Amino acid sequence: MALVNDIAVWILLGLGSFFYLVGAIGLVRMPDLFTRMHAASVSETLGAGLLLLAMMLAAGWSLNAAKLAVILGILFFTGPVATHALAQAALTAGLKPQLAEDRTRKNGARAAKRGGGK
Amino acid sequence: MFAAATVAILAVLALATIRTLKGPTVFDRVLGANSIGTGAILLLATVGFLTGRPEFLDIGITYALLNLIGTLAVLKFFRYGDLSHAGEEPKD
Amino acid sequence: MRLVSLWIVLTCFWLLMSGHYTGMLITLGVVSAAGTVLLAQRMGIADSEGHPIHLLARAVIYWPWLVLEIAKSAWRVTWIVLDPALPISPTLLRVRSSQKTTGGRATYANSITLTPGTISVQLDGDDIIVHALEKAGADSLEDGDMDRRVTWFEGAR
Numbered sequence: 001m002a003l004v005n006d007i008a009v010w011i012l013l014g015l016g017s018f019f020y021l022v023g024a025i026g027l028v029r030m031p032d033l034f035t036r037m038h039a040a041s042v043s044e045t046l047g048a049g050l051l052l053l054a055m056m057l058a059a060g061w062s063l064n065a066a067k068l069a070v071i072l073g074i075l076f077f078t079g080p081v082a083t084h085a086l087a088q089a090a091l092t093a094g095l096k097p098q099l100a101e102d103r104t105r106k107n108g109a110r111a112a113k114r115g116g117g118k
Numbered sequence: 119m120f121a122a123a124t125v126a127i128l129a130v131l132a133l134a135t136i137r138t139l140k141g142p143t144v145f146d147r148v149l150g151a152n153s154i155g156t157g158a159i160l161l162l163a164t165v166g167f168l169t170g171r172p173e174f175l176d177i178g179i180t181y182a183l184l185n186l187i188g189t190l191a192v193l194k195f196f197r198y199g200d201l202s203h204a205g206e207e208p209k210d
Numbered sequence: 211m212r213l214v215s216l217w218i219v220l221t222c223f224w225l226l227m228s229g230h231y232t233g234m235l236i237t238l239g240v241v242s243a244a245g246t247v248l249l250a251q252r253m254g255i256a257d258s259e260g261h262p263i264h265l266l267a268r269a270v271i272y273w274p275w276l277v278l279e280i281a282k283s284a285w286r287v288t289w290i291v292l293d294p295a296l297p298i299s300p301t302l303l304r305v306r307s308s309q310k311t312t313g314g315r316a317t318y319a320n321s322i323t324l325t326p327g328t329i330s331v332q333l334d335g336d337d338i339i340v341h342a343l344e345k346a347g348a349d350s351l352e353d354g355d356m357d358r359r360v361t362w363f364e365g366a367r
Contacts, residue, residue, distance in 0.1 A: 010119055017126035019288060020160075024133035026291035027153060033145050034329065035298055036137070038343040039291055040153050041326045043130065046284040049277075051123060051160055055167060058120075066226050067175040071159060071182050078186035080323035082152055087331045087341065089193045090145040097341060100299035103348065176227070 005057060012054035020047030033090055034097040037083055044079050048072075124164045131157045148192055155185035216261045217247045262313065265363065272363040279356070280325055287326045287343060301348040304337050308357055314364030321356060 023043020030036040052072045059065040091097075131154060138150030159178045166174030224239035225231070250256040258264065290298060305322075309315045319330040319338050327347040332339040342348035 013119055013123045017123050019284060020130055021126055022288045022291050024130040024153070026287070027137050027150070028133050029291065029296065030298070031296075032300075033143060033149065034331075034341045035300055035343060036146065036149060037329055038287055038327055040149055041323070041329070042284045042287050042291070043153065044156055045280050045324060045326060048156055048160055051127075052163065054123075055163055058167065059172075063226065063229055064172045064175055067172075067179060068163065070223075070226065071163070071175070071178050074179065074182040075156065075159070076324065078182070079156075080320040082186050082189045083323050084319065084330055085190055085193050086145060086148055086152070087329050089197055090143070091331055092197065093145070095143060095145065097302065098300060099302055101301045101345060101348075103301060103303040179227075 005060075009054050009058045012050050012057065016047055016050030016052075016054055018047075019043065020051060023047055032098045033095060034087065037087060041079070041083060044075065048075055120164050120167045124161065124168060127157055127161045127164060131161070144196055148189060151192075152185065152189050155181065155188065159185070212258070212261055212263060213247055213251060213256060215263050216250065216256055217243050219261075220246055258313075264365070268363050268365065272359060275359065276321055276324070283328070283347065284326045286347070290343065298343055299345045301342045301345050302331075303340050303342060303348045303352065304334075305340055305351055305354070305357065307336055307338055308361050309364050311364055314360060317364065318357060318360040321360060322351070325356075 020043045023039050023041070026039025026042065027036050030039050049072060052068050052075075056065045056068045056072075059068065134150045134153040134157060136150075138147050138154065141147055159181045162174045162178040162181065166172050166178075220243035221240055224243055225236070228235055228239065247256065250261075290296070307315050307318045309318055315333070315338075319333060322328050322330045322338065322340055327343045328351055329341045330338050331341050340348070340351060342351065
């Protein structure tokens with residue numbers, strides 16, 4: 001039973017590190033701010049989630065596992081708030097995303113009247 | 119096995135630092151700093167496991183809470199120029 | 211009842227953080243949790259939005275679906291990042307949120323942001339302006355599956 005647990009911890013740690021690294025690589029590779037944020041959200045959801053899950057398994061039924069669960073909960077509830085605030089602040093400051101297609105323009109006249117989807 | 123995860127997290131921190139230093143806009147830097155914050159939380163947790171000192175987890179929780187507040191404070195500061203602004207409408 | 215539940219949750223949080231279970235520390239925790247509940251009551255944040263216990267039953271069904279969705283789209287974004295050609299097609303789109311409460315709308319916007327590949331950029335009345343990493347992600351969001359699920363999650367009120 002302990003062996004199964006160890007193997008699960010190994011697999012989760014490996015997968016978590018992989019996704020976490022991929023997000024960081026995207027953070028450096030992507031061409032502009034908004035696409036970088038997509039890459040960062042990979043590492044902040046799946047990467048961090050799997051790593052914390054692995055540590056929870058390694059800790060077993062203890063106070064530490066509960067604390068790790070609290071960290072996981074905080075990350076999942078505050079992550080999107082920070083990301084959204086960042087995206088909105090960037091857009092309000094006039095940063096234009098590089099777009100392949102802007103569907104806010106053709107979808108409805110309201111967007112066009114307001115001067116477009118920025 | 120936690121050593122491998124620690125190395126991965128350190129690599130992520132290095133990449134996020136590159137993004138923070140390179141910019142080019144201030145928002146890229148904030149994004150990089152936010153990623154560094156998340157990395158610091160995970161690093162605290164794994165180092166806690168490596169050294170067998172789970173007290174680090176408490177610091178991790180504090181960092182997780184501070185990370186959001188720090189990001190929002192920096193964004194608000196760059197938008198309004200002061201932190202006491204109510205934030206309902208821009209100044210001009 | 212909502213206040214009692216908040217008090218129990220806060221006391222559990224205290225016990226979790228302290229890790230010392232002597233009589234005096236537990237008493238201190240119980241008392242300070244009660245004080246926090248009183249403060250929250252006076253500030254008016256201990257309402258259905260601040261402490262939504264009525265959503266708990268639906269959350270048990272909605273959250274696993276959301277986690278699965280996060281894993282699926284994270285997998286897609288992973289291969290985009292690792293592809294040497296970097297095949298992105300960033301799209302800005304406008305989705306309608308059919309939720310009635312502000313909490314429900316915030317849940318929808320946060321769910322969009324939490325899913326890698328889509329970020330809610332701005333709220334505009336009933337609409338959410340979303341930045342998607344690729345056109346396929348924008349299409350699947352426009353199908354409105356997540357919108358329906360969040361509307362169900364918020365409950366008919």
